[in-house]
Amino acid sequence: MVAVICSLAIAMLHQSNVIQAEDPNSVARAAEVLGNGGVVAIPTETVYGLAAAVDNPASLNKVFSVKGRPTTHPLISHLSSIEQLHGWANEVSSDAELVARSCWPGPLSILLNKSERLPYLVTGNRETAVFRIPAHQFARHLIDALQVPLAAPSANRFGRVSPTTAQHVLDDLGSDVDLIIDGGSCTIGVESTIVDFTCNPPQLLRPGGIPREDIELILGKSLVGQRGESRASGMLQSHYSPACQVIIANDLAHAEKLLAQQQSMGNRARIVQFSDDLPIYASTLYSQMRQADFEGFHSLVAIRPPETGLGQAILDRLLKASAPRF
Ligand code: TXA
Ligand code: MG
Numbered sequence: 001m002v003a004v005i006c007s008l009a010i011a012m013l014h015q016s017n018v019i020q021a022e023d024p025n026s027v028a029r030a031a032e033v034l035g036n037g038g039v040v041a042i043p044t045e046t047v048y049g050l051a052a053a054v055d056n057p058a059s060l061n062k063v064f065s066v067k068g069r070p071t072t073h074p075l076i077s078h079l080s081s082i083e084q085l086h087g088w089a090n091e092v093s094s095d096a097e098l099v100a101r102s103c104w105p106g107p108l109s110i111l112l113n114k115s116e117r118l119p120y121l122v123t124g125n126r127e128t129a130v131f132r133i134p135a136h137q138f139a140r141h142l143i144d145a146l147q148v149p150l151a152a153p154s155a156n157r158f159g160r161v162s163p164t165t166a167q168h169v170l171d172d173l174g175s176d177v178d179l180i181i182d183g184g185s186c187t188i189g190v191e192s193t194i195v196d197f198t199c200n201p202p203q204l205l206r207p208g209g210i211p212r213e214d215i216e217l218i219l220g221k222s223l224v225g226q227r228g229e230s231r232a233s234g235m236l237q238s239h240y241s242p243a244c245q246v247i248i249a250n251d252l253a254h255a256e257k258l259l260a261q262q263q264s265m266g267n268r269a270r271i272v273q274f275s276d277d278l279p280i281y282a283s284t285l286y287s288q289m290r291q292a293d294f295e296g297f298h299s300l301v302a303i304r305p306p307e308t309g310l311g312q313a314i315l316d317r318l319l320k321a322s323a324p325r326f
Helices: 002-015 026-035 057-067 082-088 094-103 137-146 166-176 212-219 252-264 278-294 311-322
Strands: 018-020 040-042 049-053 076-078 108-114 128-132 179-182 193-196 203-206 245-249 269-271 299-303
Touching: 018 026, 026 040, 026 049, 026 137, 026 179, 040 137, 040 166, 049 057, 049 076, 049 137, 082 094, 082 128, 094 108, 094 212, 166 179, 166 278, 193 212, 245 252, 245 311, 252 269, 252 299, 278 299, 278 311
Parallel strands: 018 179, 040 179, 076 128, 108 193, 245 299, 269 299
Antiparallel strands: 040 049, 108 128, 193 203
């Protein structure tokens, strides 16, 4: 009996497309899958990414098809050293270099003009490209092994909540992903901050894991906020949406009132466990949204964070999640 159970477990493990980042073969296996035109879900400190080498059109096309993402939506190119920036981007301004050197590896992405070498398939036919160096060691080791950047959007279906664990990736994409590298829970838990350095002063395109104020302190000047329609597709109004309805409350008393209202309508609802510690709020938000869906909740009431530090990214994601869906 024990032998049967053991062999069953081994068969399941063998079938499974998940391996641990610490597995001594993880980098080599991921490189092999990517070399064969497959896609690999990789851990980063922000959210899990669905990776393809930028010089492999088969893998890149698979990223778009697995996500269900239009090919006009550009991908972030992940690097393992600042020096690589100069081969893949043109005209790296001194502001861009200064901020990159201060924040990388970390949750900052910078928009620059692309070099000829970077395929248009990565940039959705644009002349600009977004770059970042992730903090998770596995991602950097894989990029080192491949010697080319990894294009990686968040490893979720288009328009859904980003995954912050390997289990989330498996729940969302299942066997459509050739390999999932389990590197634990993402420590930041919201996507990177994106700043456009092709203009002066630079422009904030997406609030994220590095607060705007930190970048302004490094630069010694203010970033321009978003003007008109954003050029980053993650800024579509209804994005980062769980299946349940998200309702934003001003404070705890307001949240309790909104919760009671929902319950009086017969809706299963609960309040997002929130924390005055914004890094904790950020790192648990997406998993709470996914958990509420998993448990079949109708609505989730979230308390509005202050609009400072990571609060900007949290509020941005809450507003997107609560926006009307069409
Ligand atoms: O933290 C992150 O940034 C994660 C991890 C995996 O690195 N990645 C991520 O990728 O959030 P994605 O594709 O879900 O969001 C990247 C955003 C998209 O809104 C995309 O439109 C925008 O960056 N973007 C990328 N290249 C761009 C470009 N050349 N011009 C304008 N927007 C661009
Ligand atoms: Mg995304």
